[in-house]
Amino acid sequence: MKFVIVGTNHAGIAAANTLLDNYGKNNEVIMIDRNNNLSYLGCGTALWVGRQISSYKKLFYTKPADFEAKGARISLETTVNKIDFENKIVYATIKNHTEITETYDKLILAEGSAPIAPDLPGKDLAGIHFLKLFQEGMAVDQELDKSDVKTVAVVGAGYIGVEIAEAARRRGKQVLLFDAAKTCLSSYYDPEFSTLMDQNLRDHDIETHYGELAQEYLGKDGHVCALKTNKGKYQADIVINCIGFRPNAILGGDHLKRFSNGAYLVNRNFQTSDPDVFAVGDCATNYSNALQDTTYIALASNAVRSGIVGAHNAAGTVIEGAGVQGSNGIEIYDLKLVSTGLSVKAADKFGLSVKYVDYEDKQLPDFMPASENAKVKIRIVYEKKTNRIVGAQLASLYDMHELIHMFSLAIQEGLTMDKLQLLDIFFLPHYNQPYNYVTMAALKADKN
Ligand SMILES: Cc1cc2nc3c(=O)[nH]c(=O)nc-3n(C[C@H](O)[C@H](O)[C@H](O)COP(=O)(O)OP(=O)(O)OC[C@H]3O[C@@H](n4cnc5c(N)ncnc54)[C@H](O)[C@@H]3O)c2cc1C
Numbered sequence: 001m002k003f004v005i006v007g008t009n010h011a012g013i014a015a016a017n018t019l020l021d022n023y024g025k026n027n028e029v030i031m032i033d034r035n036n037n038l039s040y041l042g043c044g045t046a047l048w049v050g051r052q053i054s055s056y057k058k059l060f061y062t063k064p065a066d067f068e069a070k071g072a073r074i075s076l077e078t079t080v081n082k083i084d085f086e087n088k089i090v091y092a093t094i095k096n097h098t099e100i101t102e103t104y105d106k107l108i109l110a111e112g113s114a115p116i117a118p119d120l121p122g123k124d125l126a127g128i129h130f131l132k133l134f135q136e137g138m139a140v141d142q143e144l145d146k147s148d149v150k151t152v153a154v155v156g157a158g159y160i161g162v163e164i165a166e167a168a169r170r171r172g173k174q175v176l177l178f179d180a181a182k183t184c185l186s187s188y189y190d191p192e193f194s195t196l197m198d199q200n201l202r203d204h205d206i207e208t209h210y211g212e213l214a215q216e217y218l219g220k221d222g223h224v225c226a227l228k229t230n231k232g233k234y235q236a237d238i239v240i241n242c243i244g245f246r247p248n249a250i251l252g253g254d255h256l257k258r259f260s261n262g263a264y265l266v267n268r269n270f271q272t273s274d275p276d277v278f279a280v281g282d283c284a285t286n287y288s289n290a291l292q293d294t295t296y297i298a299l300a301s302n303a304v305r306s307g308i309v310g311a312h313n314a315a316g317t318v319i320e321g322a323g324v325q326g327s328n329g330i331e332i333y334d335l336k337l338v339s340t341g342l343s344v345k346a347a348d349k350f351g352l353s354v355k356y357v358d359y360e361d362k363q364l365p366d367f368m369p370a371s372e373n374a375k376v377k378i379r380i381v382y383e384k385k386t387n388r389i390v391g392a393q394l395a396s397l398y399d400m401h402e403l404i405h406m407f408s409l410a411i412q413e414g415l416t417m418d419k420l421q422l423l424d425i426f427f428l429p430h431y432n433q434p435y436n437y438v439t440m441a442a443l444k445a446d447k448n
């Protein structure tokens with residue numbers, strides 16, 4: 001059988017490795033990507049740009065030769081322009097001049113996502129940046145090296161915006177962070193949690209501007225010099241836009257069914273509406289266990305898992321994905337926020353009627369050294385009708401992030417709040433308290 005994979009970043013790589021490691025013999029695997037690099041972990045961009053790690057080099061975790069050694073044919077700097085789904089032919093161009101075609105038996109689309117570009121006056125000025133590719137991270141890094149770049153405006157206080165705001169501040173720049181919402185990270189956390197991060201940002205001299213919509217990039221001599229919003233005009237030497245991703249699902253044209261945001265609509269096997277075409281990663285939908293419905297969540301963690309499941313199904317092993325919770329986390333100047341499933345705000349948006357319980361306590365008993373201890377704030381969100389756990393959020397200076405995986409599993413398995421109350425959670429003073437905040441929150445929850 002011949003497999004063609006379009007897009008060889010995280011989802012495409014996972015799909016390729018699954019095919020090569022499990023079905024390599026007698027099968028042909030062709031990998032095509034328009035970029036000149038693969039496997040860049042954008043997740044490390046802010047760490048590198050903020051000099052918390054010394055080099056970007058290890059943000060790449062594989063290389064073309066690794067796939068060639070396993071028998072794949074890989075073609076970088078090759079753009080797929082068109083797919084003839086009826087005759088199963090992929091049309092591509094190598095380095096913008098050589099036209100090639102590839103036939104396939106099974107096609108895996110892993111086209112990923114692209115940053116949303118606000119269509120504002122001045123958008124073509126120099127000094128306006130996005131952060132997705134390695135090359136874009138490098139461009140921002142080089143800007144921050146310039147002594148005449150003193151003020152950085154970051155538009156969008158989601159994950160990328162907050163992380164790059166910290167990085168630019170660590171590089172000694174004055175940073176202004178804008179978001180249309182009332183807090184940062186508003187798609188992931190309820191205000192009781194996101195405002196902790198807002199305070200943390202302000203404590204580190206990052207100027208936050210919420211409820212402000214970017215309206216225009218103002219320029220001087222072809223270079224951006226200010227950002228105009230609905231509330232004011234702010235001088236800025238560069239602007240970094242991070243207002244979310246849109247699925248990069250172009251090649252399917254009218255042939256493949258779509259989700260509301262344009263992503264390829266896939267079933268739980270990551271099969272599209274064409275049985276010989278699979279779509280994985282940021283270009284495709286996923287199944288939300290909290291909503292018990294189709295969703296779209298752009299994350300590397302989802303991309304990798306969908307690549308594995310999609311490839312097995314493409315090769316004829318029928319397996320369903322486990323669904324996702326959109327588990328995520330962030331650490332900025334030592335403050336850690338992690339969340340999984342739905343916040344109260346997100347549940348409201350999707351029309352799911354929920355209750356929640358909050359609890360706050362120190363991680364360790366009081367007799368432990370204060371320098372090792374910190375308060376942890378937890379919120380557990382559960383469905384009103386069934387008491388099914390649908391979300392959790394945690395915030396602390398203490399590194400409690402692993403706990404969110406337990407809530408992720410609880411949501412995946414449809415656990416109800418009563419199961420948490422008497423869960424056997426071990427006690428060791430080095431790690432927690434006998435009356436720990438998970439048990440206490442579960443006991444406190446209103447289950448009627
Ligand atoms: C700065 C930053 C930080 C992030 N941090 C995190 C994090 O901490 N945790 C997390 O889980 N996620 C994080 N993400 C999100 C994560 O990077 C994405 O969800 C992930 O890259 C999706 O992988 P993918 O393979 O589906 O798509 P992509 O990474 O978008 O890859 C798609 C590939 O398809 C290729 N392609 C597209 N169209 C064509 C075509 N027509 N022809 C040939 N090739 C094509 C592209 O060149 C690209 O290589 C971060 C993203 C960024 C930008």
Ligand SMILES: NC(=O)C1=CN([C@@H]2O[C@H](COP(=O)(O)OP(=O)(O)OC[C@H]3O[C@@H](n4cnc5c(N)ncnc54)[C@H](O)[C@@H]3O)[C@@H](O)[C@H]2O)C=CC1
Nearest residue numbers: 156157158159160161179180181214242243244298328329
């Ligand atoms: N730690 C992690 O898990 C990370 C995950 N990612 C993922 O990468 C993807 C892209 O990240 P982001 O670009 O940060 O998207 P995002 O969805 O996290 O945040 C976008 C932000 O932009 C704001 N916004 C939208 N339009 C706006 C406008 N016109 N003006 C001002 N603000 C506006 C939104 O309110 C939102 O807060 C997301 O799926 C994210 O989850 C990215 C970085 C880290």
